[in-house]
Amino acid sequence: MRVFIVALLATLALAQALVKEEIQAKEYLENLNKELAKRTNVQTEASWAYASNLNDENEKKKNEISAELAQFKKEVLSDNQKFQWHNYQSDDIKRQFKRLSEMGNAALSEVEYADFLETKSAMESNFAKVNICNYKENAKCDLELEPEIEEIIGKSRDHEELKYYWREFYDKAGTAVRSNFERYVELNTKAAKLNNFTSGAELWLDKYEDDTFEQQLDNIFAEIRPLYEQIHGYVRYRLRKYYGNEVVSENGPIPMHLLGNMWAQQWSEIADIVSPFPEKPLVDVTEEMEKQGYTPIRMFQMADDFFTSMNLTKLTQDFWDKSIIEKPTDGRDLICHASAWNFYLKDDVRIKQCTRVTQNQLFTVHHEVGHIQYFLQYQHLPFVYRTGGNPGFHEAVGDVLSLSVSTPKHLERIGLLSNYVRDDEARINQLFLTALEKIVFLPFAFTMDKYRWALFRGEVEKANWNCEFWKLREQYSGIEPPVVRSEKDFDPPAKYHVSADVEYLRYLVAIIIQFQFYKSACIKAGQYDANNAELPLDNCDIYGSAAAGEAFHNMLSMGASKPWPDALEAFNGERIMSGKAIAEYFEPLRVWLEAENIKNSVHIGWTASDKCVAF
Ligand code: X8Z
Ligand code: ZN
Numbered sequence: 001m002r003v004f005i006v007a008l009l010a011t012l013a014l015a016q017a018l019v020k021e022e023i024q025a026k027e028y029l030e031n032l033n034k035e036l037a038k039r040t041n042v043q044t045e046a047s048w049a050y051a052s053n054l055n056d057e058n059e060k061k062k063n064e065i066s067a068e069l070a071q072f073k074k075e076v077l078s079d080n081q082k083f084q085w086h087n088y089q090s091d092d093i094k095r096q097f098k099r100l101s102e103m104g105n106a107a108l109s110e111v112e113y114a115d116f117l118e119t120k121s122a123m124e125s126n127f128a129k130v131n132i133c134n135y136k137e138n139a140k141c142d143l144e145l146e147p148e149i150e151e152i153i154g155k156s157r158d159h160e161e162l163k164y165y166w167r168e169f170y171d172k173a174g175t176a177v178r179s180n181f182e183r184y185v186e187l188n189t190k191a192a193k194l195n196n197f198t199s200g201a202e203l204w205l206d207k208y209e210d211d212t213f214e215q216q217l218d219n220i221f222a223e224i225r226p227l228y229e230q231i232h233g234y235v236r237y238r239l240r241k242y243y244g245n246e247v248v249s250e251n252g253p254i255p256m257h258l259l260g261n262m263w264a265q266q267w268s269e270i271a272d273i274v275s276p277f278p279e280k281p282l283v284d285v286t287e288e289m290e291k292q293g294y295t296p297i298r299m300f301q302m303a304d305d306f307f308t309s310m311n312l313t314k315l316t317q318d319f320w321d322k323s324i325i326e327k328p329t330d331g332r333d334l335i336c337h338a339s340a341w342n343f344y345l346k347d348d349v350r351i352k353q354c355t356r357v358t359q360n361q362l363f364t365v366h367h368e369v370g371h372i373q374y375f376l377q378y379q380h381l382p383f384v385y386r387t388g389g390n391p392g393f394h395e396a397v398g399d400v401l402s403l404s405v406s407t408p409k410h411l412e413r414i415g416l417l418s419n420y421v422r423d424d425e426a427r428i429n430q431l432f433l434t435a436l437e438k439i440v441f442l443p444f445a446f447t448m449d450k451y452r453w454a455l456f457r458g459e460v461e462k463a464n465w466n467c468e469f470w471k472l473r474e475q476y477s478g479i480e481p482p483v484v485r486s487e488k489d490f491d492p493p494a495k496y497h498v499s500a501d502v503e504y505l506r507y508l509v510a511i512i513i514q515f516q517f518y519k520s521a522c523i524k525a526g527q528y529d530a531n532n533a534e535l536p537l538d539n540c541d542i543y544g545s546a547a548a549g550e551a552f553h554n555m556l557s558m559g560a561s562k563p564w565p566d567a568l569e570a571f572n573g574e575r576i577m578s579g580k581a582i583a584e585y586f587e588p589l590r591v592w593l594e595a596e597n598i599k600n601s602v603h604i605g606w607t608a609s610d611k612c613v614a615f
Contacts, residue, residue: 022088025466029096031609032076033382034466037344040383043069044343052324054125054333063117070106072115077101091363099384099560104203107194108187113364116187123177123184123499125239128335135161145169146327146336146354154260154269159247162257163560165584167534169262170481174494177599181493182462184501185455192456202451204503208390209563220512220579221446227586230593231432231605232478233254235259235267237597238274253480254610256473263495264479265444267436268360276423276432276596283408283433285416286293286358292416296325296355299362303369306401306515310603313376316347327354337496338364340371344383349375358552361401370398373552385559389567393507397556400515401542406434410541422539431538431589438588439513443476445511448504450476451492466490467612480609487614513568515581520572521548537585 005182046065047436050058077100085097105116132149143149149165156162170259188200197203205213232254239258248255260269267274275282300323304315327336338353345545351368355361374397378386388394404410406431420426451472454460460468466485469492474480485491492498522528522537525545529535542548555571583590598605 037383105191129501166257176492178490200456256479257482263502280425323350342375366402367398377556385561389564391506396514397512445508447472470612474609478606480611
């Protein structure tokens with residue numbers, strides 16, 4: 001009996017000690033979150049200075065400060081281990097500790113982390129500094145990706161010219177950094193293992209907090225693939241008519257330089273030559289924007305106005321004072337790829353974008369302002385929670401508004417579209433245009449990470465690294481390079497996110513869930529009713545809807561404080577990622593395309609590509 005009482009007292013004492021420790025841990029976390037915000041702010045300032053002016057001095061400063069932050073994170077990790085947090089009562093405290101114990105690449109040794117940062121900067125700055133000589137005037141060698149090369153790839157219909165720019169760009173942005181990329185993969189793997197992951201793929205996937213995530217995406221992708229194949233077959237059929245049999249085959253993969261985008265990730269730039277009803281209107285307000293004297297600042301004001309119309313947070317003074325929304329003309333090199341930045345101080349949020357006045361850029365502006373809205377909605381939370389429900393959530397917010405902006409209804413409302421008659425044919429044109437942005441993007445986005453996962457997992461021999469990339473691009477998207485590539489080339493880093501070490505699955509997830517958000521927001525706004533032909537999903541405008549805004553607020557203000565199904569639930573009551581909404585949106589197009597492709601005996605699917613050989 002005595003032994004029992006002593007044991008009981010000892011247990012009680014331990015439990016009491018644990019409760020006391022948990023109270024102390026709470027205070028510890030409060031201080032730590034503040035300290036991390038402060039230090040991350042300093043590091044972000046240095047990153048911003050570098051990204052907006054790529055010189056050696058800025059690079060050195062950025063890497064030094066990043067190394068200091070990594071060192072601090074290591075100290076935090078060892079401090080955290082003094083707490084028995086796994087046994088605490090509060091889920092919130094446990095979640096914070098778990099997140100604060102994730103080191104990412106900062107887990108590398110000091111020397112290797114420095115190497116990692118230099119390797120990344122080398123790839124990123126190489127990408128940003130690519131210059132190409134003009135195809136027509138070979139002495140003019142100052143063409144940059146943004147804006148000149150992107151414009152040519154989008155507008156030129158001369159396939160030889162397109163091929164020239166394609167090859168020049170991939171050689172300079174891809175092949176030039178092969179050795180850096182090899183080193184990057186090595187260090188990435190080391191870092192993943194130091195974090196107790198089997199590879200960098202698992203480290204990236206961990207952010208989705210769901211062991212079946214990859215499988216879920218495979219399943220959703222398989223559901224959408226038939227629609228993709230219909231679009232692919234139709235576009236190839238139309239391109240064949242346009243360029244001739246010599247340039248486009250009947251059954252093979254589509255030569256990607258003809259698709260209006262350097263990476264063939266979105267094909268809307270060629271809508272004018274492939275849209276279903278050429279004699280019917282195709283919504284393109286670029287000219288009208290130019291005519292009305294639109295400016296980048298006006299485009300950002302419009303995005304701000306859209307968010308505030310829904311009762312959401314308006315852009316801050318710091319945003320307007322500190323953002324870079326036009327390409328500087330002072331000759332400095334910078335990273336033009338659009339990005340949104342959180343500085344982890346109250347209201348200090350910025351965008352860096354070399355904005356051009358076009359319809360697609362108007363959508364990108366909303367995309368970026370969506371990131372900013374998220375930053376502002378969760379800025380009250382502890383530092384560890386100031387991020388998206390998962391990385392895809394962050395990419396989806398602004399896109400939901402873009403879906404709304406792209407409708408004829410909204411474009412009419414803002415005076416960019418007039419005399420538009422929305423009959424069945426115009427509607428198919430419009431759905432097709434959106435599909436060239438959204439459906440076409442799915443296999444592209446998937447392969448960006450399927451490829452890198454395979455490398456990180458050590459599943460591909462180095463001697464096959466380039467052809468493996470093209471194999472996946474062919475299998476998933478049915479496209480191929482315009483010229484034969486080999487292992488002497490190395491093309492993956494010619495995509496910004498590969499050179500810059502940005503995980504890409506987020507964009508795939510974002511497309512799927514943005515349609516879930518959009519559909520619910522449209523219902524809340526009274527703009528969509530599946531049983532009312534007057535209120536179709538593809539002409540829903542959520543502008544001015546406080547109800548839709550409230551759903552956003554409920555989700556965004558949670559940041560990452562709960563697993564993502566909770567965040568999704570806060571928006572619309574669902575807890576599962578699903579392809580149902582995207583399928584519903586494109587259903588009229590699917591029906592039309594299937595009939596049209598049969599009518600024209602269009603081949604569906606593609607044969608294997610022979611455009612990559614070992615040597
Ligand atoms: O990188 C971006 C944004 C910045 S987060 C401009 N996007 C992806 C890309 O350009 O490849 C948006 C869509 C996909
Ligand atoms: Zn984004």
